[in-house]
Amino acid sequence: MRLLTNHIATPTTRAIRVALDGAPFSYRAGQAAAIGRVGDLLTPYSIACAPSDTERDGYLEFLVKVDGSNRFGALVTALEAGTELQVTPASGGFTIPASATGHPLLFIAGGTGIAPLRSMIREYLRQSPAARPALVYSARTPEEFAYGEEFRALADEGRLDLTLTLTGDAREWRHARGRAGDHHLAELATAKTVCFICGPPAMVVDVPEALVRLGVPRNQIRTENW
Numbered sequence: 599m600r601l602l603t604n605h606i607a608t609p610t611t612r613a614i615r616v617a618l619d620g621a622p623f624s625y626r627a628g629q630a631a632a633i634g635r636v637g638d639l640l641t642p643y644s645i646a647c648a649p650s651d652t653e654r655d656g657y658l659e660f661l662v663k664v665d666g667s668n669r670f671g672a673l674v675t676a677l678e679a680g681t682e683l684q685v686t687p688a689s690g691g692f693t694i695p696a697s698a699t700g701h702p703l704l705f706i707a708g709g710t711g712i713a714p715l716r717s718m719i720r721e722y723l724r725q726s727p728a729a730r731p732a733l734v735y736s737a738r739t740p741e742e743f744a745y746g747e748e749f750r751a752l753a754d755e756g757r758l759d760l761t762l763t764l765t766g767d768a769r770e771w772r773h774a775r776g777r778a779g780d781h782h783l784a785e786l787a788t789a790k791t792v793c794f795i796c797g798p799p800a801m802v803v804d805v806p807e808a809l810v811r812l813g814v815p816r817n818q819i820r821t822e823n824w
Contacts, residue, residue, distance in 0.1 A: 599616050599617060599618060599619060599621060599682070599683050599684070599685055600616070600617050600619065600679075600680055600681060600682055600683060601614060601615075601616060601617075601677055601678070601679055601680060601681040601683055602614075602615040602616060602617040602657050602679060603615045603679060604674070604675075604677055604678070604679065607661060607744045607745070608737075608741055608742045608743070608744050609739075609741050609742065610663060610664055610665070610742065611661055611662060611663055611664060611710060611742075611744055612661075612662045612664055612674050612675065613646070613659060613660070613661055613662075613744070614659070614660050614662060614674065614677070615657045615658065615659050616633070616657055616658045616659075616660070616683055616685060617656060617657050618652070618656050618657060618658065619656075620656070623652065623658065623685070623687075623688070624649070624688070625645060625649055625652075625688030626649065626688070626693045627648050627649055627693060627694065627714075627717040627718045627720070627721035627722070628644070628690065628692045628693040628694065628714040628715075628717055628718045628794070628822075629644070629645060629688040629689060629690040629692070629693060629714070629717075630642050630643060630644045630645060630688065630689065630690045630692075630714070631643070631645060631658070631685050631686050631687065631688045631689070632685070632686040633660060633670060633683060633684065633685050633686075634669065634670050634683065634684055635673075635677075635681060635682065635683060635684070636682045636683065636684055638669060638670075638684075639669050640670075640684060640686060641669060641670040641671065642686075643660045643661070643662060643670075643713065644660075644661075644690075644692075644713040644714035644717070644796070644822070645658055645659065645660065645688065645713070645714070645717055646659045646660055646661045646712075646713040646714070646716050646717055646745075647659035647716075647717060647720070648716075648717050648718075648720035648721035648724065649717075649721055650720070650721060650724050651720065658685065660713070661710050661712070661713040661744055662674045663709075663710050690822075692714055692794070692796070692820060692821075692822040693718070694718055694721075694722060694792075694794075695792075695820075697792075698792040701790050701791065701792045701818070702731070702732070702788065702790060702791050702792070703722065703729070703731040703732070703791070703792055703793075703794070704731070704732045704733075704734070704783070704786050704787060704791050704792070704793045704794070705718065705719060705731060705732065705733045705734070705793075705794050706733075706734045706735075706778050706783070706793065706794070706795045706796075706797070706801075706805055707733070707734070707735045707736070707795075707796055707797055708735075708736045708737070708777075708778070708796070708797025708798050708801045709736075709737060709738075709742065709797055709798065710744065711795075711796035711797035711798070711801070711822070712735060712743075712744055712745060712796070713744075713796075714796055714822060715733065715794060715796055716745055716748075718794060719731060719733065719752075719758070723752070723757060723758075727757075729757075730756065730757060730758065730759060731758060731759070732758070732759035732760075732761075732786045733749060733758055733759070733760050733761070734761040734763065734778050734782050734783065734786070735749065735760070735761070735762055735763070736762075736763045736764070736765050736777060736778050736797070736801075737762075737764065737765065738764070738765050739764070740764065743762060746762070749762075759786065761782055761786075763777070763778060763782055765777055777800075777801065777804075778801065778805055778808075779804070779805070779808050780808045780811060780812065783805075783808055783809060783812055784812060787809050787812040787813065787814050788812075788813060788814070789813050789814065789815065791809075791814055791818065792818045792820075793806075793809055793814055793818060793819045793820065794820050794821075794822075795819070795820070795821045795822070796821070796822040802821045802822070806819045806821060
């Protein structure tokens with residue numbers, strides 16, 4: 599496998615595409631795989647594209663935080679197209695279960711936690727084009743909403759109920775503010791809603807409690823840390 603493209607997604611992340619070059623790679627929306635240069639230690643990341651994207655286009659997409667906390671995030675900005683990469687088989691149970699069929703879906707993301715949720719949303723909308731899932735997405739600054747234009751376009755088309763909420767300061771921000779909580783979720787959460795949460799540890803702890811207070815059964819709440 600090789601690096602196909604490497605572009606800036608937000609000021610602190612890169613969206614990279616890995617060409618499969620004909621190699622088979624199966625996964626479910628929401629799963630993760632570990633990635634790295636050939637011979638390096640591998641770092642796990644959620645796959646940010648949908649299985650139908652990969653089947654059609656022949657690549658995997660990952661949203662990589664640029665920092666020094668792990669080997670791949672520390673070197674990703676310097677990687678050039680054509681670099682040979684290793685990718686492990688996909689794994690993980692953070693996926694849309696069959697039991698969610700017929701239920702309204704609510705996705706709640708913070709920061710790069712959007713990656714597996716994007717995969718789920720894209721695949722779900724392809725399989726259920728008449729559906730209208732909801733996404734509550736929080737970021738620290740207006741520039742940190744990865745795939746923001748894509749989600750806004752879906753919202754404009756009436757295919758996604760979108761709430762963008764800012765946790766930092768910005769004078770020109772006209773949307774919601776604060777960490778995702780009861781006041782953002784009250785009109786979206788019901789006893790029938792199936793919820794998917796991915797983001798910082800505090801979000802993954804606090805948001806399920808908010809959803810339970812709003813009447814969502816715990817067995818309909820699925821979480822993933824990043």
